[in-house]
Amino acid sequence: DQQVKQNSPSLSVQEGRISILNCDYTNSMFDYFLWYKKYPAEGPTFLISISSIKDKNEDGRFTVFLNKSAKHLSLHIVPSQPGDSAVYFCAAGVGNYGQNFVFGPGTRLSVLP
Amino acid sequence: EAGVVQSPRYKIIEKKQPVAFWCNPISGHNTLYWYLQNLGQGPELLIRYENEEAVDDSQLPKDRFSAERLKGVDSTLKIQPAELGDSAVYLCASSLAGVTDTQYFGPGTRLTVL
DSSP states (O other), X not given: OOSEEOOOSEEEEETTSOEEEEEEEOOTTOOEEEEEEEOTTSXXXXXXXXXXXXXXXXXXXXXXXXXTTTTEEEEEESXXXXXXXXXXXXXXXXXXXXXXXXXXXXXXXXXXX | OOOOEXXXXXXXXXXXXXXXXXXXXXXXXXEEEEEEEOTTXXXXXXXXXETTEEXXXXXXXXXXXXXXXXXXXXXXEEESSOOGGGOEEEEEEEEOTTTOOOOEEOOOEEEEEO
């Protein structure tokens, strides 16, 4: 039973447009969420996080939105660049310090020039 | 500053053989994680260490998997004997528990069991 779901295995977007990656979770105890980006043959790298006390967090071109009632979060990338092409993982956990995070299966984003 | 180092990067073995993976976390990071990543899936936690103590090994298949972090720095994950289904990428990550939530991942070891 997957606690963190990313229902779109892949997404293609034109360069300069917005990329929206979605993530759903089932465990209502989750209160901290992260997005990681992974290039081939490399480990995942941290992108952005959000606590359940917020509904939005921004970092440059990346914004994460959290809808707690729907148990849904999304990552927006604006504008999308070819270098953003990677696999994006959503992760969720209880608490934010040294806790175990559950990862989704990932969404492969392709930004087309 | 050096990132998380893992070796080897690739390993091919025959089933029933033993195999070991090594991880050196970022200097000063007291929390170390071992993850398993199957193709098309996200990382799944195998074991988490706080310093030298394994604080969560509930997902580690203890009949064939073992791990150690003797001095609270680098760590070794072992499989003995390996099975065909163990073919996957084994990721190591570290973080500074109590300070930051960010886990820093190594490049992983891709294991192929024939």
